[in-house]
């Protein structure tokens with residue numbers, strides 16, 4: 467037998483092994499087992515998870531910026547403390563998810579570099595400006611509200627570290643959601659100007675919030691694999707519909723009007739019909755052309771540069787302590 471034939475036989479055996487491993491892997495997922503970092507996994511599974519988890523972690527960290535903008539301007543000490551705690555929670559969420567992603571063989575530095583170079587995305591929603599105090603309410607109510615509907619699904623996903631991080635994060639997001647709703651509640655029960663501020667905020671955040679749940683299913687290239695592997699448990703459109711159905715009655719309680727003339731209860735589907743989403747706006751925002759994309763990325767790059775001396779000092783201190791202990 468010549469070398470070439472031997473090579474072919476080896477390659478074929480490798481392919482068969484790989485196919486068998488993939489079948490066993492899929493069977494584990496279909497049985498509802500969790501995949502842990504040291505388990506065998508297809509390369510595409512690892513890559514998709516790194517993409518999604520790093521984007522999610524970046525969203526938490528970039529998501530601190532629009533709210534951080536209002537900490538010094540919160541209308542009372544209590545509101546300031548609450549907002550500060552929420553923003554700190556988001557940093558914690560970013561850290562859990564970065565740690566979870568690191569178990570897949572990528573370092574935090576690489577992920578941060580991908581964010582800063584524009585290679586990795588972060589949630590479209592954080593490319594909109596926060597213009598009034600009511601926006602702190604709208605972010606908690608709508609943005610955290612949309613995130614919860616999505617993330618309670620991810621808490622059941624097939625990758626152990628992501629699923630466990632989500633269980634904890636969802637508890638905190640629920641709290642943020644109520645905090646946001648309470649801010650708007652206070653404004654809606656206040657003066658006509660305050661209620662107007664709340665309505666203006668809903669007008670600006672409604673559409674971006676329903677867009678943040680991703681493109682429609684037919685334009686979602688990653689959904690098929692992700693759903694097959696039970697990383698995503700529901701499609702973008704299903705989650706969007708659930709978010710709308712649970713949020714519209716909450717707006718009615720506040721006495722606010724959702725800025726969608728086509729929004730209507732559909733008795734047959736027992737769900738709300740809603741108007742056309744401006745997908746051109748969405749794709750512009752995720753491709754770097756949203757109202758705040760440049761500012762958000764610049765703020766992250768500046769934080770990296772300005773915080774370098776702190777990281778270096780902390781590392782030097784850690785090394786010294788280690789040497790002393792030795």
Ligand code: BYC
Pocket residue numbers: 517518521522523525526527528529530556587588589590591605609610613616677678679680681685686687688689692698702752
């Ligand atoms: N923004 O195939 P698709 C929070 C991209 S933070 C930007 O459907 P997939 C909070 C997508 O990446 C919550 N890009 O993608 C924090 C893909 O492009 P690439 C953040 C988006 O992954 C602070 C392309 O469009 N939550 O709660 O199947 C304060 C095609 O999309 C977006 C998460 O990250 C978007 N909105 O589904 C307050 C949850 N949507 O990568 C609150 C985890 C889509 O192929 N992530 N794209 O170049 C997910 O559940 C999914 O990744 C998505 C998208 C539903 C977002």
